[in-house]
Amino acid sequence: MRKFIISLAILLIAATALAQEGHPLTGTWSGDWGATATQRNHLTLVLSWDGKNVTGTINPGPDAVQLGSVFLDVTNWTVRIEADGKDQAGKVVHISAEGKIEDLSSAHRKLAGTWSQGSSKGDFRLVRD
Amino acid sequence: MIKIVGSFIIAGLLFTAPGFTSPQRPYSSTYDTTRSVKLQGVVTRIDWVNPTAFVFVDVRDAAGAVSNWAVEIGSPIELERDGWKRSGLQIGDAINVDGVAARGGVRQASAKSIVLTKTSKRVFGPAAARRAAAPPSPAPRWPDGKIRLGPPAGKTGYWGAASTKVLVENTATKIPMTEDGLLQNITDADKVAPLLPWAKALYQHRQRTFLASDPYSRCVPAGGPREFQTPNGFQFVEQKELGRILILLGGGDRNWRVIYTDGRPVGSAAEAVPSYYGTSVGHWEKDTLVVESVGYNEKFWLTSGGLPHTEALHLTERFTRTDLKNLKYEVTVDDPRTYTRPWSGGWTIQWVPDQDVQEYFCEDNSDFIR
Numbered sequence: 001m002r003k004f005i006i007s008l009a010i011l012l013i014a015a016t017a018l019a020q021e022g023h024p025l026t027g028t029w030s031g032d033w034g035a036t037a038t039q040r041n042h043l044t045l046v047l048s049w050d051g052k053n054v055t056g057t058i059n060p061g062p063d064a065v066q067l068g069s070v071f072l073d074v075t076n077w078t079v080r081i082e083a084d085g086k087d088q089a090g091k092v093v094h095i096s097a098e099g100k101i102e103d104l105s106s107a108h109r110k111l112a113g114t115w116s117q118g119s120s121k122g123d124f125r126l127v128r129d
Numbered sequence: 130m131i132k133i134v135g136s137f138i139i140a141g142l143l144f145t146a147p148g149f150t151s152p153q154r155p156y157s158s159t160y161d162t163t164r165s166v167k168l169q170g171v172v173t174r175i176d177w178v179n180p181t182a183f184v185f186v187d188v189r190d191a192a193g194a195v196s197n198w199a200v201e202i203g204s205p206i207e208l209e210r211d212g213w214k215r216s217g218l219q220i221g222d223a224i225n226v227d228g229v230a231a232r233g234g235v236r237q238a239s240a241k242s243i244v245l246t247k248t249s250k251r252v253f254g255p256a257a258a259r260r261a262a263a264p265p266s267p268a269p270r271w272p273d274g275k276i277r278l279g280p281p282a283g284k285t286g287y288w289g290a291a292s293t294k295v296l297v298e299n300t301a302t303k304i305p306m307t308e309d310g311l312l313q314n315i316t317d318a319d320k321v322a323p324l325l326p327w328a329k330a331l332y333q334h335r336q337r338t339f340l341a342s343d344p345y346s347r348c349v350p351a352g353g354p355r356e357f358q359t360p361n362g363f364q365f366v367e368q369k370e371l372g373r374i375l376i377l378l379g380g381g382d383r384n385w386r387v388i389y390t391d392g393r394p395v396g397s398a399a400e401a402v403p404s405y406y407g408t409s410v411g412h413w414e415k416d417t418l419v420v421e422s423v424g425y426n427e428k429f430w431l432t433s434g435g436l437p438h439t440e441a442l443h444l445t446e447r448f449t450r451t452d453l454k455n456l457k458y459e460v461t462v463d464d465p466r467t468y469t470r471p472w473s474g475g476w477t478i479q480w481v482p483d484q485d486v487q488e489y490f491c492e493d494n495s496d497f498i499r
Binding site: 020 | 325326327329330331334335338341342344349427428429430437438439440441465466467
């Protein structure tokens with residue numbers, strides 16, 4: 001038991017030691033979104049801060065969607081994201097999300113809120129890698 | 130004989146967990162300076178180690194229950210410099226402690242003074258006033274006339290305490306804050322540095338949480354200007370034949386930093402491997418070493434008070450040894466992703482003659498690692 005506690009403590013130290021202490025949105029965020037607790041879609045969000053704007057990509061790769069706008073309200077650490085993707089038929093699908101950064105000081109801070117993609121609506125949960 | 134004395138009896142009963150927090154945690158996040166504590170008890174253990182010496186004391190409360198308190202007494206290096214010795218206290222001694230209580234439910238205090246109960250002899254106390262400074266000696270020089278940043282030929286010594294543990298913009302009026310950078314008035318954030326809105330909000334968040342998430346308290350290296358404000362000081366090693374200057378850092382985890390003086394360009398932040406101390410190149414402007422650095426990671430706080438930065442950080446540092454015992458440190462912070470404009474601050478650093486940097490490991494004092 002003692003070894004387990006020591007190992008856990010060391011793991012926690014190692015995890016926190018990797019913290020990113022710059023702009024709170026910068027980095028890669030992983031998680032999912034969906035309409036229900038069982039219907040989830042994998043979600044990766046890569047964000048960066050250039051000094052004037054937060055830019056980023058949803059699900060980098062062949063199906064990547066560039067973010068159109070990201071607004072961070074630093075008075076309450078809420079985030080609003082807008083983007084236009086395409087469905088399999090090539091039709092434009094608007095994506096919008098509103099969430100809040102939780103556990104701001106943690107390396108693995110969270111971003112969670114509501115997600116809207118075309119006619120689908122649900123929630124999203126992301127953890128910074 | 131063994132008891133908690135004074136008004137702290139009731140408050141003392143509220144403490145339930147054995148005391149011990151990281152010695153590198155900011156003082157403000159560890160101790161509540163508004164709450165004093167008086168303890169009377171028997172010494173059970175003495176940890177005379179860097180970075181912070183502790184005395185453990187068995188204290189009996191009014192109901193007769195005994196609890197063990199961790200009493201922080203400061204850096205052994207500074208204590209010895211002030212004339213205090215480890216032998217001043219023995220296990221089994223009955224002592225009276227006057228101190229500051231730790232935050233939260235821990236049995237820990239920071240001692241303002243410790244006296245032997247039987248004789249009232251003081252065994253630890255506040256840092257003594259430094260002796261009057263001797264007339265300044267000129268800064269030592271190499272045969273080629275360049276300033277020596279390290280010890281004079283044939284001598285030892287290192288750079289010790291900085292005149293301040295905080296960094297604020299030079300133009301700022303006196304800003305009330307604790308020694309570790311906790312503002313008395315959080316609305317003074319704008320006076321500390323020209324922060325962009327997100328950076329100001331993050332800085333204020335760190336202030337409101339008493340600097341508790343400071344990476345340095347988790348033994349993460351203190352990069353940037355803060356490397357010269359950590360306990361235990363630092364040393365320059367000038368390797369002229371190799372075109373570089375090493376800075377051996379006594380605080381944190383005995384790290385070192387390289388400043389290249391061979392004429393290479395500093396490069397761009399985008400091409401550098403992000404690191405705690407950045408990529409540094411230096412050149413001399415008369416008697417001042419001017420160092421340009423880029424390539425910082427975002428894993429540390431720029432200052433003890435929690436000023437943030439990004440990987441776009443570019444520091445220009447100016448080291449001027451004005452005489453044997455004084456080093457003027459000036460830094461210009463240029464990070465357009467964090468600040469509205471470049472800004473500058475600095476402090477002076479005192480020479481510690483005839484001594485070497487002592488061993489210091491952040492992980493010491495951390496009971497769970499033993």
